[in-house]
Amino acid sequence: MPTRQLSLNLFIYPDGHHEAAWRYPSAEIARLTDVSWFQRLAQQAEQVAFDAVFFADGPVLAENIEYAPRFRLEPITLLAGIAAATSRIGLIATASTTYHQPYNLARLFASVDHQSRGRVGWNIVTTTNDAAAFNFGLDAHPSHAERYARAQEFLEVVTGLWDSWEDDAVLADPVGGRYADPAKIHRLDHEGRYFTVRGPLNVPRVPQGRPVYVQAGSSEDGRGFAARWAEAIFTAHQTLPSAQEFYCDIKSRALGLGRRPEHIRVLPGLSPFIGGTEAEAKRLQAEFNDLIQPGYSLQQLRQMLGVDFTGHDLDAPFPRHLIAPDNSRAVASRFQVVLDIVDREKPTLRGLLHRLAGARGHFVLAGTPEQVADHIETWFTQAAADGFNIMPPWLPGGFEAFADQVVPLLRRRGLFREEYARSTLRDHYGLPRPESRFAALPQRRAS
Amino acid sequence: MPTRQLSLNLFIYPDGHHEAAWRYPSAEIARLTDVSWFQRLAQQAEQVAFDAVFFADGPVLAENIEYAPRFRLEPITLLAGIAAATSRIGLIATASTTYHQPYNLARLFASVDHQSRGRVGWNIVTTTNDAAAFNFGLDAHPSHAERYARAQEFLEVVTGLWDSWEDDAVLADPVGGRYADPAKIHRLDHEGRYFTVRGPLNVPRVPQGRPVYVQAGSSEDGRGFAARWAEAIFTAHQTLPSAQEFYCDIKSRALGLGRRPEHIRVLPGLSPFIGGTEAEAKRLQAEFNDLIQPGYSLQQLRQMLGVDFTGHDLDAPFPRHLIAPDNSRAVASRFQVVLDIVDREKPTLRGLLHRLAGARGHFVLAGTPEQVADHIETWFTQAAADGFNIMPPWLPGGFEAFADQVVPLLRRRGLFREEYARSTLRDHYGLPRPESRFAALPQRRAS
Numbered sequence: 099m100p101t102r103q104l105s106l107n108l109f110i111y112p113d114g115h116h117e118a119a120w121r122y123p124s125a126e127i128a129r130l131t132d133v134s135w136f137q138r139l140a141q142q143a144e145q146v147a148f149d150a151v152f153f154a155d156g157p158v159l160a161e162n163i164e165y166a167p168r169f170r171l172e173p174i175t176l177l178a179g180i181a182a183a184t185s186r187i188g189l190i191a192t193a194s195t196t197y198h199q200p201y202n203l204a205r206l207f208a209s210v211d212h213q214s215r216g217r218v219g220w221n222i223v224t225t226t227n228d229a230a231a232f233n234f235g236l237d238a239h240p241s242h243a244e245r246y247a248r249a250q251e252f253l254e255v256v257t258g259l260w261d262s263w264e265d266d267a268v269l270a271d272p273v274g275g276r277y278a279d280p281a282k283i284h285r286l287d288h289e290g291r292y293f294t295v296r297g298p299l300n301v302p303r304v305p306q307g308r309p310v311y312v313q314a315g316s317s318e319d320g321r322g323f324a325a326r327w328a329e330a331i332f333t334a335h336q337t338l339p340s341a342q343e344f345y346c347d348i349k350s351r352a353l354g355l356g357r358r359p360e361h362i363r364v365l366p367g368l369s370p371f372i373g374g375t376e377a378e379a380k381r382l383q384a385e386f387n388d389l390i391q392p393g394y395s396l397q398q399l400r401q402m403l404g405v406d407f408t409g410h411d412l413d414a415p416f417p418r419h420l421i422a423p424d425n426s427r428a429v430a431s432r433f434q435v436v437l438d439i440v441d442r443e444k445p446t447l448r449g450l451l452h453r454l455a456g457a458r459g460h461f462v463l464a465g466t467p468e469q470v471a472d473h474i475e476t477w478f479t480q481a482a483a484d485g486f487n488i489m490p491p492w493l494p495g496g497f498e499a500f501a502d503q504v505v506p507l508l509r510r511r512g513l514f515r516e517e518y519a520r521s522t523l524r525d526h527y528g529l530p531r532p533e534s535r536f537a538a539l540p541q542r543r544a545s
Numbered sequence: 546m547p548t549r550q551l552s553l554n555l556f557i558y559p560d561g562h563h564e565a566a567w568r569y570p571s572a573e574i575a576r577l578t579d580v581s582w583f584q585r586l587a588q589q590a591e592q593v594a595f596d597a598v599f600f601a602d603g604p605v606l607a608e609n610i611e612y613a614p615r616f617r618l619e620p621i622t623l624l625a626g627i628a629a630a631t632s633r634i635g636l637i638a639t640a641s642t643t644y645h646q647p648y649n650l651a652r653l654f655a656s657v658d659h660q661s662r663g664r665v666g667w668n669i670v671t672t673t674n675d676a677a678a679f680n681f682g683l684d685a686h687p688s689h690a691e692r693y694a695r696a697q698e699f700l701e702v703v704t705g706l707w708d709s710w711e712d713d714a715v716l717a718d719p720v721g722g723r724y725a726d727p728a729k730i731h732r733l734d735h736e737g738r739y740f741t742v743r744g745p746l747n748v749p750r751v752p753q754g755r756p757v758y759v760q761a762g763s764s765e766d767g768r769g770f771a772a773r774w775a776e777a778i779f780t781a782h783q784t785l786p787s788a789q790e791f792y793c794d795i796k797s798r799a800l801g802l803g804r805r806p807e808h809i810r811v812l813p814g815l816s817p818f819i820g821g822t823e824a825e826a827k828r829l830q831a832e833f834n835d836l837i838q839p840g841y842s843l844q845q846l847r848q849m850l851g852v853d854f855t856g857h858d859l860d861a862p863f864p865r866h867l868i869a870p871d872n873s874r875a876v877a878s879r880f881q882v883v884l885d886i887v888d889r890e891k892p893t894l895r896g897l898l899h900r901l902a903g904a905r906g907h908f909v910l911a912g913t914p915e916q917v918a919d920h921i922e923t924w925f926t927q928a929a930a931d932g933f934n935i936m937p938p939w940l941p942g943g944f945e946a947f948a949d950q951v952v953p954l955l956r957r958r959g960l961f962r963e964e965y966a967r968s969t970l971r972d973h974y975g976l977p978r979p980e981s982r983f984a985a986l987p988q989r990r991a992s
Contacts (some may be wrong), residue, residue: 120719121719122719122724128717157652159730159744161731162722162728164724164727165722165724167725170748171656171748172655174620175621175657176660178622178623181626182580182625182626182629197649198649199644199645199681202644202645205604205617206621208618208619209622212579231743233743235740259621270614271572274609275568275612275838277614292678295680297680300605301619302578386623430705467633
């Protein structure tokens, strides 16, 4: 059995993850709607054998579009464009169970898994931005609990759709005149609280059986959902103990549900500023922080905490007492992360904005390549991570520094592959290819 | 001003349009889920400067999957994969207004119009297959009138979303720190019978302003809808007078709505069997017809006429009296076409199945390259067509014959371009790039 290996994703924000990345002098701001920009980034990640590229999404325009390129090309179609320009790297797109119909979404991902020959992952979200509701005829964004209840049922439906063609349903027998065996193509006849879906899907079973299920929830509901469904988890932690608690909790929950813990890859975010010396890296980080705009940063903070700090003195201590214990208007996965930073580091408001500017609450590390590799090795070997979602502060330079200077160190330490062993995303992550639930029925086995 | 030119689309059914194409000895049946298959077909069409490739769609599995590869890769993602392998040819995908949410669909097409630099068209359908309803939580497929009412409102919404960013909304000013001008990004605040959508879209305005609107309705509702919205119309006619009636009616209706008639391209379907002599072409057609399977053909016929003829004597005269005058269970665009064939040609049931096997009611022509070119020239110059949706009986051979033998004749006659003059689908079709409805507001012009 091979040594346990790191998984590394490149999480692509078009301009990079630092909120002022687009203002950095080398930024190629005119190319952010250009598919060749994303194809190049994916090719660069493929050259160093990264597991996947990863795209966030949400079906609503960000409020802070004035201050940064926070539009969103629809990411599943973007994966199809990237698939055509790559051959091995995994391709993960975010899509919301709250604002999609399962039959349509199942088809979109199935089509791209075929096009990429088995490289697709779905980052399952329930959407945090309240305003999305108004684009879909709702008076209000459904509650957290409601969104997760719908997500559970959504997953049951799309899993059934992806399973609806057994692997050997296609006969492709031109002489006998039979293209497919209808006995191996199944209806779901699903009737639930949120969905009634007959099926079958109108697409043959995909190369990976199903896309890889990725998830990022950290609330109680989110963790329960992840333990049941997720095969890779994207998560935000500022300290080793916090990451270890999460890692252990998720793996325990999965074990409790009869799953093998190694079949859930836990991947914290990591945004590295890399320099020849630590001081040089910190100078680089400061260069970016000097470009932030409080109007943007305060909107971000409001989303994370549910409180608007506009008008407060940026250089006074952060007004901790204004944060209500009720965080129902906040992003669950960030609320505690930010409070922990505040309690631990006692920053000014401006200091907190700088602290969060790099990656919206994900871990930002300014250091030498060795320091970055040490951090990765520590978390990987001390039960905090199976790998990382690398979130370069700016692109492509921030990623190139990681690929050129950190990846070789990780390889020298035996932590990361020299090249791809196989070709699907399931292969890269070491995940099994699921059998169709219909193929697993006893009566089908007997026939 | 250049001479009026033909528009030619390649309508791609994965294996070809003849219902037994996949059984033809040269069929590459194993490649039909392979994006490189579709990329190659599009590249071949691009080499002869076709206007576009065209994909049908429906969100339900065809009943006759047993007898032919009638699955459907989701076509918008497929366009994205093809866009990456081509640079000039237009890319048209079908999507249903009955079974999509406008915000999601607007994003999918916007993303592919960006990826292709302005080559996307949307074939707007309301879906004819009743069974789609059961994949979307409905008890029954909405009525024809209901579907068209929803389609009208759907078009108003997505048009507003595609218009929601004015062309100059993106400032991309890193020094000033302003990425976009919020005064040029507009909410719709649409509240209608079917949809409530706030907007704006979360994607900058697309290269073409909006995708090209393509449509295929032929009912009264369908013609009204087309006259209002369509920029290209795909239509089925078996005779020159029928095509002329349709052509003239659509152009008149458009004129009546204040549109310019040349801004609606009328494109009948044409499925050519090409041979060195007419007899050779007819022998080729007979070879394909010998491969059809009545089980498949009778299902097709049932969809077109709303009547199941299974069990009837294939070699007796077609039982015309069984067709009810009420065609509510039939496909509106085919019902009359098929009845006209029956009344004109008095075929046996088998003869009718052969007649329809080539292209589901579209015009099938077995002849020499000259005969095919003559047909095209006649319809084009006698107010029956602005071009054609070419539906090769099998692929790639059926298309290669047209490209190699018919296209040169059309060029010699001055009917078809030698090469692309410009690069968007709107350019190829000679359509204007629409201005954003918000940019056209007087108060905005004044500011």
